[in-house]
Amino acid sequence: MENQNNEATNFGRSLIVPSVQELAKKSITKIPPRYVRHDHNQKPLLTSSDDTSTLSVPVIDLHSLLFTTDSGSSTYSSELNKLHTAATEWGFFQVINHEISESLLEDFKREVLSFFKLPMEEKQKLWQKEDSHEGFGQLFVVSEEQKLDWCDLFYVITLPHNLRKSQLFQNLPPVLRKKLEAYSTEIKKLAKGILGEMAKALGIDGEEMSELFDDGVQSMRMNYYPPCPEPESAFGVSPHSDAGGLTILYQLTESEGLQVRKDGKWVPVKPLPNALVVNIGDIMEIVSNGVYKSIEHCATVQSNNERLSVATFYTSNMGGEVGPARSLVPQHNVANFRCVTFEEYYKGFFARKLDVLIVTRGTLTYSI
Numbered sequence: 001m002e003n004q005n006n007e008a009t010n011f012g013r014s015l016i017v018p019s020v021q022e023l024a025k026k027s028i029t030k031i032p033p034r035y036v037r038h039d040h041n042q043k044p045l046l047t048s049s050d051d052t053s054t055l056s057v058p059v060i061d062l063h064s065l066l067f068t069t070d071s072g073s074s075t076y077s078s079e080l081n082k083l084h085t086a087a088t089e090w091g092f093f094q095v096i097n098h099e100i101s102e103s104l105l106e107d108f109k110r111e112v113l114s115f116f117k118l119p120m121e122e123k124q125k126l127w128q129k130e131d132s133h134e135g136f137g138q139l140f141v142v143s144e145e146q147k148l149d150w151c152d153l154f155y156v157i158t159l160p161h162n163l164r165k166s167q168l169f170q171n172l173p174p175v176l177r178k179k180l181e182a183y184s185t186e187i188k189k190l191a192k193g194i195l196g197e198m199a200k201a202l203g204i205d206g207e208e209m210s211e212l213f214d215d216g217v218q219s220m221r222m223n224y225y226p227p228c229p230e231p232e233s234a235f236g237v238s239p240h241s242d243a244g245g246l247t248i249l250y251q252l253t254e255s256e257g258l259q260v261r262k263d264g265k266w267v268p269v270k271p272l273p274n275a276l277v278v279n280i281g282d283i284m285e286i287v288s289n290g291v292y293k294s295i296e297h298c299a300t301v302q303s304n305n306e307r308l309s310v311a312t313f314y315t316s317n318m319g320g321e322v323g324p325a326r327s328l329v330p331q332h333n334v335a336n337f338r339c340v341t342f343e344e345y346y347k348g349f350f351a352r353k354l355d356v357l358i359v360t361r362g363t364l365t366y367s368i
């Protein structure tokens, strides 16, 4: 059942901003000042330097982890070890052999591409409203002076069903809605599978992990980055960490854009055919008592190519608490984060401006 009551699930709002896609259609040679970023110490590289071209995020083969019957094999334990190291040292990895069918990925990609190509009058019907950040627009815009990203996005809560905004869903193009439904189900399965393996690697009780994530909240952020006349001056998405448990990112186009901060350097994540990118969110860092890392990342833009991606955020159940796993704390002899309710946690997250989040995450807000 979808939700008719907006207030019940309203975790946040964002100021309404103009469409970047429409702006980019105007063959401009300079970007408006609101998109120009001077925070150069934060800026990633637009091309790979010698330093980072040798580094790449780990690739995990899920066939040997999730789809094998022999969890006693050395292949299984070596891949589990690889997953644990990736989550600990990178907070990011790509997954192959995830068993989401190529045809579903292709269909979903086609529908998302056409969605962003709809005429503006159609998209306007799905634009964010003042009281909610679901729909087309941007997120985390809290002041008229704030710099904006070179990106149009569509944000929607997809699971559980009772959190859905029925009005928004009913107005989605029917084929997109059908494919989104199938993709959302597959991503939930995948996220739960990976979380289950992480529980084993961390030594978290399997039942506790299931209680935390079985009926998790899932939302999707579809990103469209138009070509940008001054790519070195803009961000597609400003540096940030993700709030949820796990994020699963589908890079729809071959152009690069995602960059991950590793030991102070920005490392590009090259799209691999049929791979998905997975990253640890703040909640999973907290649940793991700080063992896994929710890492800063951003998206760059390009002068000639558009880029599209879909980030699916899978997080813990509503109504629960966000804190280190109970079964882990005795093993570590210390809880490195305090517990807050899920609602407190998310209301605080969406009320903050994105770059403030980087400064506060893990230190002021949640740590004890």
Ligand SMILES: O=C(O)CCC(=O)C(=O)O
Pocket (backbone or CB within 6 Å): 221, 223, 237, 249, 257, 258, 259, 297, 298, 299, 308, 309, 311
């Ligand atoms: O488009 C990308 O590669 C990154 C997107 C992202 O970080 C986000 O949507 O939160």
